[in-house]
Amino acid sequence: MISKVSAATARHRHVVLLLGLLVAGVNAAAVGFAPSLGQVLFTPLLLLTLAVLVLSATAVAIRLASFVVLPQVPAFATPAPASKVFFALGYLGPASAGVGALVRSAREGIASTPDLVFTMSWLALVALLVVEAWRGHEVQLRPDGIRHRWVLGSLTVPWEALPTAHVPRGRTARRGFE
Template sequence: MIGIISVATVRHRHRILLLGALMACGNALAVSFAPSVAQHLFLPLLAIVFAWVTMAILSLRIRPARFVLAPQVRGFLTPAAAWPVYLALSCLVPLSVQLGALMRAGRQEDLWWPEPIFDSPWLIIVALLVVEAWRGHGAQLRPEGVRQSYALGSLVIPWEAAPIAYLAPRTKRPMTLRLGYAEPQLVRRIGFPLSRHALRTDNVDATFLSAAIQHYVDHPEHRTAIGTQEEYRRLLAELSGSDGQQQAREVGTDRQADAGRIPQASTSPITRSGDV
């Protein structure tokens, strides 16, 4: 049930975020111009925020072992996650109360001038959360390499850098996939990405993503076909074989041992978490 709701949320996230922004604007106006109405709205909005936070926590457990093929991007994209949408929505409500209080203080000429400055970091954080939820950022496998986008920047990893992905031991659902590089000087940072040595896995099965990256590092002849339906079917068939998985892990482990600076990869099998 949570999976079905999350899929619908991701599919209609733009409309949902717009409705959430309209609701936040209405609440801010109520706090500023009609405090009595805002008081009546407090408990219903509090219950809605609680529901959104609960859905964000529950949807974090959904890590599908699949990619998405988008016509506008030549590559394999990790599916967008639902939890950033719920998190952004839950933050819009307290932000609306804060902005409404500032508007009311300004109308009554009772505004302490440093207060907007103190409140601006919260406004920036919520704006970044909304941008992340709107765009649905995630890792992308492209013919030229791996790309991870964030609200403030991107991490570009060409295949020539020979990325080595590994999982933290005894971690069931890691939020990130750690990376090492045979040629780190080839990795580029555009803007302000969160990390140079990690990919987000809060929206995809980390073992599946690690195996896919390792496959294209080991098989450069298949890279040019990334983004096509035929190559996606071939990749899934390749990764579904236990021999192919074991070989990919063994190669990754050998390279980590040679590098001497990367922990040993996890040997948990690739699992299918469902289509989300």
């Protein structure tokens, strides 16, 4: 069951992330402008966040042993991991509550600089997680080499830089059978 949910989430990660951002925006607006509605939304959002973080922890071990063809690049890539999508969604809930609380504090005139710095740092972390989940593919096999991408950049190892395999010939190859 979890593998099917993970596969569907990875396949439709853009839609899932957009829905998560929509829920986070509604929660931030509710906490910031309608505190009573924010209190009503607190428990369902907390349960949803915990469920998504548990899914993230269990989906880390689920990785498909296949490649995705990217004809526009051209490249073969590893499938997008669902755990990154779940992890980003798990951090969106608390971040939206923090933004809503900051908005409410600013409207009441009691916002402080440490609150602002903490909330902006939290938002930067969540933005990095969402961008990483949005991109999806980590490792690509390209004509020029192997490219590993992450949110802060990429690393390409040319095929010429990889060690070649040395296959023993003759009797040395059969040493274990004698």
